[in-house]
Amino acid sequence: MxxxxxxxxxxxxxxxxxxxxxxxxxxxxxxxxxxxxxxxxxxxxxxxxxxxxxxxxxxxxxxxxxxxxxxxxxxxxxxxxxxxxxxxxxxxxxxxxxxxxxxxxxxxxxxxxxxxxxxxxxxxxxxxxxxxxxxxxxxxxxxxxxxxxxxxxxxxxxxxxxxxxxxxxxxxxxxxxxxxxxxxxxxxxxxxxxxxxxxxxxxxxxxxxxxxxxxxxxxxxxxxxxxxxxxxxxxxxxxxxxxxxxxxxxxxxxxxxxxxxxxxxxxxxxxxxxxxxxxxxxxxxxxAEKEDFSKPVVGIASDEGFSSIYVRKYLMNRELGFGLRLLKILVDENISFEHAPSGIDDMSVIVRTHQLTQEKEEKVLKRIQEELHVDTISIQHNLAMIMLVGEGMSQRINVAAKATKAIAEATTNIEMINQGSSEVSMMFGIESDKLQQTVQSLYREFFEHSPSS
Structure with a gap:
């Protein structure tokens, strides 16, 4: 049926x-x-x-x-x-x-x-x-x-x-x-x-x-x-x-x-x-289940129209509830986030640019500064996200190496990388004007060169 x-x-x-x-x-x-x-x-x-x-x-x-x-x-x-x-x-x-x-x-x-x-x-x-x-x-x-x-x-x-x-x-x-x-x-x-x-x-x-x-x-x-x-x-x-x-x-x-x-x-x-x-x-x-694990990457997805809100604060990792309060400011302004990679003293929140009107952007930056007392705050527009997708990718030791090599060959700077949150995908943030040449370079690396990794 x-x-x-x-x-x-x-x-x-x-x-x-x-x-x-x-x-x-x-x-x-x-x-x-x-x-x-x-x-x-x-x-x-x-x-x-x-x-x-x-x-x-x-x-x-x-x-x-x-x-x-x-x-x-x-x-x-x-x-x-x-x-x-x-x-x-x-x-x-x-x-x-x-x-x-x-x-x-x-x-x-x-x-x-x-x-x-x-x-x-x-x-x-x-x-x-x-x-x-x-x-x-x-x-x-x-x-x-x-x-x-x-x-x-x-x-x-x-x-x-x-x-x-x-x-x-x-x-x-x-x-x-x-x-x-x-x-x-x-x-x-x-x-x-x-x-x-x-x-x-x-x-x-x-x-x-x-x-x-x-x-x-x-x-x-x-x-x-x-x-x-x-x-x-x-x-x-x-x-x-x-x-x-x-x-x-x-x-x-x-x-x-x-x-x-x-x-x-x-x-x-x-x-x-x-x-x-x-x-x-x-x-x-x-x-439902993966049958062929010979190819770690099955597809390369990409999208434009992202912005990154970057904050840095010394000893941020010791401050209980810092991330929660940061995201609460976005919730108050009806802004959803796509990714939130973080380090010991810094954190980036990736959002869809269309959600950030000029008025909202100014209000969010002001609230983060005044309520969280951060050392550094900035916002970067015109970002694109590229996602390598494939189940079992996280267990293949050289996927990241091949990806970064291909991105470098496209003369593209990586603004952000995030893999730890997913067993199925690896995400790279780059400047939008480099999107096509970067995707083409990744395609050559994973689909035209060696069929497996």
């Missing part, structure tokens, strides 16, 4: 939906289908979800939104017409939107409900299309399916009690089509998941029905060992562990949001990334 999730690029138009239908027909084990809202059809096109957000912005601002409403509904009408289906579902969508705007709902309620319309409408259309092809198919609304979530607008999480209800879906005959991205609270209120919401739904369904495999179809044939924008035609990863995938996702890989696969991971359900255009390619398999 398989759960197959199709992302926005895989359901962007009727042509893609025909490919999806062929994939479903090719394997009778593909019993559950989770779909996203239609994505971009070409460069410069709009994702349907973005159109819904623009629609709400126009409504809230009190300006005429008819043109955007027509854009939204025409996207679905084009799909139904090209699939030789009636326009009943797109017509109903238009009425639902107008009706929603007539109700006295909060902005949070409106945005969650509007954003859910893309996935929900597409799921209804695709289920009807499968039926037209002679495939027994059932559309299941997340409420009916049993996706019970927390009462958090735009940031819902699945409740444990949902899984018992979801397991009953196994008894459903034929193919079950479920819209991604949203669920319902215990009181029946619609709430959406955060980033990667449809991936989250697919993972939840796979865990709930205890699937043998969760297939995540996208527009790439596998996960690459490094960002293809930084390295030309990088090698593909055929096998990953859950821990490795989570580290890669957190550190800049865009295949999954780092929390999307947690429900499947907890049930140890294997996940495979596959290409909708080339469904017969093996893809990248993600499993």
């Amino acid at each position: 398989k759960v197959s999730k199709f992302g926005g690029s895989s359901v962007a138009n009727a042509e893609m939906l025909k490919k999806v239908a062929n994939i479903i027909q090719a394997d009778e084990e593909r019993k559950f289908v989770v779909v996203s809202a239609p994505g971009k059809r070409f460069d410069g096109d709009h994702k349907v979800t973005d159109l819904f957000i623009e629609l709400l912005n126009q409504f809230t601002a009190g300006v005429d939104y008819q043109e955007t409403l027509t854009q939204v509904t025409d996207r679905f009408r084009m799909i139904t017409q090209d699939l030789s289906l009636s326009n009943e579902i797109p017509d109903h969508l238009e009425k639902k939107i107008v009706e929603l705007f007539s109700l006295k709902k909060s902005h949070e309620q409106l945005i969650d409900e509007l954003k859910s319309f893309g996935e929900d409408t597409l799921a209804r259309i695709f289920s009807d299309y499968l039926t037209m092809l002679g495939i027994k198919s059932t559309y299941k609304n997340p409420k009916e399916a049993g996706i019970i979530v927390s009462d958090d607008y735009g940031n819902a999480t699945i409740l444990n009690e949902a899984y018992e209800k979801l397991y009953e879906l196994r008894n459903q005959e034929g193919v079950v089509v479920i819209p991604g991205f949203f669920g319902y609270t215990k009181t029946g209120e619609l709430r959406t998941f955060p980033r990667g919401g449809s991936d989250i739904t697919g993972s939840i369904i796979a865990a709930g029905v205890e699937a043998d495999l969760y297939e995540n179809f996208t527009d790439v044939s596998s996960v690459y060992c490094v960002n293809p924008k930084l390295v030309h035609e990088p090698k593909e990863i055929t096998m990953l562990t859950y821990k490795e995938m989570r580290e890669l996702s957190y550190s800049g890989f865009s295949v999954f949001h780092d929390e999307a696969l947690i429900p499947a991971f907890k049930k140890k359900i294997p996940v495979v990334v596959k290409n909708t255009h080339q469904p017969d390619c093996p893809g990248t398999m993600i499993k």
